Amino acid sequence: MARKVSDSDSVRRQNRGLVLGALRVQGPQSRTALAAGTGLSHASITAITADLINQQLIAELEAEPRVDGRTRGRPATLVGFERRAGAAALFEVDVTRARLSLVDYGGVLVDRIETPVTPLTFAHTPAAVFFTERLELLRSRNPVAMAGLRRVAISVQGILGRNDEGLVWSPIAHLAHAPFIQCLNETLGLPVSLHKRGRLLAEGARWLDPALHDASVATVFVGSTVAMGMTFGGQGIGQGNGGATEFGHMNHMPNGALCRCGMRGCIEAYAADYGVLRTAYSVPETAHPAPTVPSQEYEGLIARAEAGERAATHAFNQAGRAIGWGLSRMMAVFDPAHILIVGPGARAFGLMQGEISAALSSALVCRVNGLPRIVAHHDEKEPIFMGLLMKTLSEIDQLDFAPLPARTGV
Amino acid sequence: MARKVSDSDSVRRQNRGLVLGALRVQGPQSRTALAAGTGLSHASITAITADLINQQLIAELEAEPRVDGRTRGRPATLVGFERRAGAAALFEVDVTRARLSLVDYGGVLVDRIETPVTPLTFAHTPAAVFFTERLELLRSRNPVAMAGLRRVAISVQGILGRNDEGLVWSPIAHLAHAPFIQCLNETLGLPVSLHKRGRLLAEGARWLDPALHDASVATVFVGSTVAMGMTFGGQGIGQGNGGATEFGHMNHMPNGALCRCGMRGCIEAYAADYGVLRTAYSVPETAHPAPTVPSQEYEGLIARAEAGERAATHAFNQAGRAIGWGLSRMMAVFDPAHILIVGPGARAFGLMQGEISAALSSALVCRVNGLPRIVAHHDEKEPIFMGLLMKTLSEIDQLDFAPLPARTGV
DNA sequence: AGCATTATTTCAATGCTCGAAAAAACCAGT
DNA sequence: ACTGGTTTTTTCGAGCATTGAAATAATGCT
Numbered sequence: 112m113a114r115k116v117s118d119s120d121s122v123r124r125q126n127r128g129l130v131l132g133a134l135r136v137q138g139p140q141s142r143t144a145l146a147a148g149t150g151l152s153h154a155s156i157t158a159i160t161a162d163l164i165n166q167q168l169i170a171e172l173e174a175e176p177r178v179d180g181r182t183r184g185r186p187a188t189l190v191g192f193e194r195r196a197g198a199a200a201l202f203e204v205d206v207t208r209a210r211l212s213l214v215d216y217g218g219v220l221v222d223r224i225e226t227p228v229t230p231l232t233f234a235h236t237p238a239a240v241f242f243t244e245r246l247e248l249l250r251s252r253n254p255v256a257m258a259g260l261r262r263v264a265i266s267v268q269g270i271l272g273r274n275d276e277g278l279v280w281s282p283i284a285h286l287a288h289a290p291f292i293q294c295l296n297e298t299l300g301l302p303v304s305l306h307k308r309g310r311l312l313a314e315g316a317r318w319l320d321p322a323l324h325d326a327s328v329a330t331v332f333v334g335s336t337v338a339m340g341m342t343f344g345g346q347g348i349g350q351g352n353g354g355a356t357e358f359g360h361m362n363h364m365p366n367g368a369l370c371r372c373g374m375r376g377c378i379e380a381y382a383a384d385y386g387v388l389r390t391a392y393s394v395p396e397t398a399h400p401a402p403t404v405p406s407q408e409y410e411g412l413i414a415r416a417e418a419g420e421r422a423a424t425h426a427f428n429q430a431g432r433a434i435g436w437g438l439s440r441m442m443a444v445f446d447p448a449h450i451l452i453v454g455p456g457a458r459a460f461g462l463m464q465g466e467i468s469a470a471l472s473s474a475l476v477c478r479v480n481g482l483p484r485i486v487a488h489h490d491e492k493e494p495i496f497m498g499l500l501m502k503t504l505s506e507i508d509q510l511d512f513a514p515l516p517a518r519t520g521v
Numbered sequence: 522m523a524r525k526v527s528d529s530d531s532v533r534r535q536n537r538g539l540v541l542g543a544l545r546v547q548g549p550q551s552r553t554a555l556a557a558g559t560g561l562s563h564a565s566i567t568a569i570t571a572d573l574i575n576q577q578l579i580a581e582l583e584a585e586p587r588v589d590g591r592t593r594g595r596p597a598t599l600v601g602f603e604r605r606a607g608a609a610a611l612f613e614v615d616v617t618r619a620r621l622s623l624v625d626y627g628g629v630l631v632d633r634i635e636t637p638v639t640p641l642t643f644a645h646t647p648a649a650v651f652f653t654e655r656l657e658l659l660r661s662r663n664p665v666a667m668a669g670l671r672r673v674a675i676s677v678q679g680i681l682g683r684n685d686e687g688l689v690w691s692p693i694a695h696l697a698h699a700p701f702i703q704c705l706n707e708t709l710g711l712p713v714s715l716h717k718r719g720r721l722l723a724e725g726a727r728w729l730d731p732a733l734h735d736a737s738v739a740t741v742f743v744g745s746t747v748a749m750g751m752t753f754g755g756q757g758i759g760q761g762n763g764g765a766t767e768f769g770h771m772n773h774m775p776n777g778a779l780c781r782c783g784m785r786g787c788i789e790a791y792a793a794d795y796g797v798l799r800t801a802y803s804v805p806e807t808a809h810p811a812p813t814v815p816s817q818e819y820e821g822l823i824a825r826a827e828a829g830e831r832a833a834t835h836a837f838n839q840a841g842r843a844i845g846w847g848l849s850r851m852m853a854v855f856d857p858a859h860i861l862i863v864g865p866g867a868r869a870f871g872l873m874q875g876e877i878s879a880a881l882s883s884a885l886v887c888r889v890n891g892l893p894r895i896v897a898h899h900d901e902k903e904p905i906f907m908g909l910l911m912k913t914l915s916e917i918d919q920l921d922f923a924p925l926p927a928r929t930g931v
Numbered sequence: 932a933g934c935a936t937t938a939t940t941t942c943a944a945t946g947c948t949c950g951a952a953a954a955a956a957c958c959a960g961t
Numbered sequence: 962a963c964t965g966g967t968t969t970t971t972t973c974g975a976g977c978a979t980t981g982a983a984a985t986a987a988t989g990c991t
Binding site: 339 | 526529532618680681682689690749751766767768770771772780784785786787846849850851852853854855856858880883884885886888889890
């Protein structure tokens with residue numbers, strides 16, 4: 112049942128959140144700009160920013176040379192996040208490597224640790240230990256920043272259980288069912304959150320392209336896996352892991368090619384790197400998928416397909432068909448205004464586009480409403496990091512700092 | 522960009538909405554119960570209900586005999602909607618008939634007009650005329666109630682355009698692209714809204730079963746068409762037609778059976794009544810679908826299948842397979858806590874269940890998280906009406922009555 | 932009739948927002 | 962150097978909604 116949302120304290124919290132959100136989205140800006148951006152009155156902005164400055168969450172920036180053309184009148188004082196107000200530790204765990212980044216409250220990267228990962232990594236070292244060790248290393252290198260740590264966020268691939276039970280399945284060996292979240296949480300006494308990589312991709316795309324910020328977008332990652340995240344006009348559904356999907360494991364063809372997940376006929380089994388290679392080399396569909404594919408091998412195949420080599424183009428056609436039918440089926444359930452293709456496979460977009468469009472054209476929604484715009488982006492790493500970063504910092508904004516702690520400080 | 526949500530007026534509006542919502546969901550109740558249900562203080566409830574009573578939106582009910590067991594203390598005064606506060610006209614348009622219901626603000630059915638519809642109906646009579654005529658008839662029979670008309674809502678099948686452009690495609694002949702919404706809107710000077718039938722089904726299920734009210738549910742209609750609506754913990758995405766899907770026209774098999782929509786291989790082409798009959802009678806898949814199927818024929822087929830007749834059971838197996846793979850594919854994108862099967866086809870659920878489960882088992886999400894609970898409901902008419910009714914009345918609550926018009930009205 | 936119990940209303944205090952007016956801070960031109 | 966114009970912030974008083982606690986109402990029970 113709906114619950115109260117609105118005594119006068121909630122109003123304040125809400126408006127603080129609005130201000131922090133505006134700063135997060137648009138960067139440092141003047142109070143006047145904040146008033147315009149949030150719709151609040153100048154008077155309220157003054158009160159709220161004074162509050163936030165008192166609590167050292169934001170600070171006035173040094174006067175910048177004016178860039179906005181205005182030359183007359185009192186110059187604006189920009190306010191922006193106080194970088195020392197807090198920090199977050201962000202893990203991105205992949206099949207081939209793990210990366211831990213320390214960022215401050217302003218979103219600036221402070222330090223970073225990269226570690227190669229093999230299928231044996233988490234067999235030898237329990238995940239909780241692995242994460243803790245790296246956090247300790249980070250702490251020893253950045254004692255000051257780490258003292259203000261407020262959140263640990265982890266990006267993983269796989270399926271998150273229905274009720275916050277963590278990873279129930281993952282292509283990263285020995286990571287599923289490992290109780291590292293609770294461990295870290297208890298050890299550190301901090302909120303630790305787990306995010307699906309595909310979902311962060313969508314989140315990141317939203318932050319990287321302002322046009323997408325409030326749109327509904329499906330972001331498809333094509334590479335060593337096939338994944339998809341969705342955003343709906345600015346918010347995922349059901350707070351939690353809303354927007355996360357298992358697109359790569361949507362069935363493309365009953366009883367079809369063997370997938371890494373053990374099922375048969377998944378889209379990924381045709382469109383992820385290993386699937387494309389398998390097709391190109393005429394390896395039987397039921398052959399066990401290669402655990403990892405060296406990127407130069409995949410790149411090489413793209414090059415050969417672009418040069419017109421039959422087996423290669425055929426493989427990418429197959430991949431395109433799988434993705435296309437998958438999108439066409441998805442659109443029967445949810446039809447986004449934008450579709451983004453990202454990841455290593457985005458480079459092969461040209462090779463798959465024909466089949467994708469053909470499959471999409473057979474969706475009733477598309478025939479009636481027209482094909483959605485599909486765009487390929489070639490950088491896949493930063494969207495994930497960006498998504499993890501912005502999602503975590505926004506969470507700190509709203510959860511830690513928006514419920515005003517004790518009224519005006521001092 | 523996020524905009525202001527919260528000056529003190531919005532707080533009032535918000536809380537009025539909470540009160541109206543609680544009354545809508547839980548029916549007439551005491552102020553004390555409202556306080557508990559909304560989380561507001563008794564003092565606020567007093568103020569808000571006084572306001573609402575002043576504006577004649579709600580009224581104190583006659584003392585009812587106590588049923589709650591409490592026998593001591595001051596008896597509660599129940600407040601409930603003032604039925605005369607407004608009315609709504611609800612059209613349910615189907616392939617075979619149209620129904621117009623007049624309901625008052627309390628949700629009580631006042632009058633109803635039913636009209637058979639044929640494929641020629643809207644060829645002879647423009648939709649706008651058809652609707653207007655019936656509204657006029659209703660007005661002549663209920664001048665008083667119709668004077669308080671606040672909304673016209675129409676339930677249709679088909680695809681709604683992306684930007685409120687109305688029906689772009691519909692299985693109801695000559696209804697797509699007809700500008701009846703704007704016409705009615707201008708003629709009546711009232712908001713006229715169009716709803717997808719499948720979406721209302723989900724909405725209705727939510728209101729009919731309290732356990733589903735705040736859950737995420739996929740409601741599948743199986744009958745003359747196959748349709749699906751989704752709810753996400755109480756709210757559709759993207760306000761508008763969030764939760765609407767084109768599930769029936771999700772592709773089941775590339776280049777498969779011919780569907781009424783003109784495409785090939787849609788789920789509907791296998792699982793709607795005409796599809797099942799076509800399979801049962803070994804009519805070629807590419808044969809043009811029957812425009813309508815008499816319900817006794819469909820029922821008869823169910824009976825024969827239940828009696829074990831081969832052709833019939835095979836047809837329902839096919840249908841189950843189409844629905845099952847469709848659900849399995851849907852679950853890769855959105856996995857609801859409940860799946861409801863409703864409509865005439867729900868009676869055949871037992872015949873399809875095996876194939877549905879088999880297909881679902883091949884979804885990774887299901888293998889990992891377990892199969893979702895699938896339940897068949899046998900009544901399909903009332904959920905649609907209920908959905909249309911509650912959605913429209915809630916809209917009046919929130920849009921017309923929550924933004925308090927002019928402060929206390931003497 | 933008086934007491935216990937439950938439902939509502941009254942009252943005074945608190946906090947937030949807002950609009951308008953005042954104060955600041957800076958540029959330009961004379 | 963000084964005055965006027967312009968743009969940004971802050972200050973101030975008013976208006977409102979909420980809240981907890983205390984007061985008031987309305988019954989049943991004994």
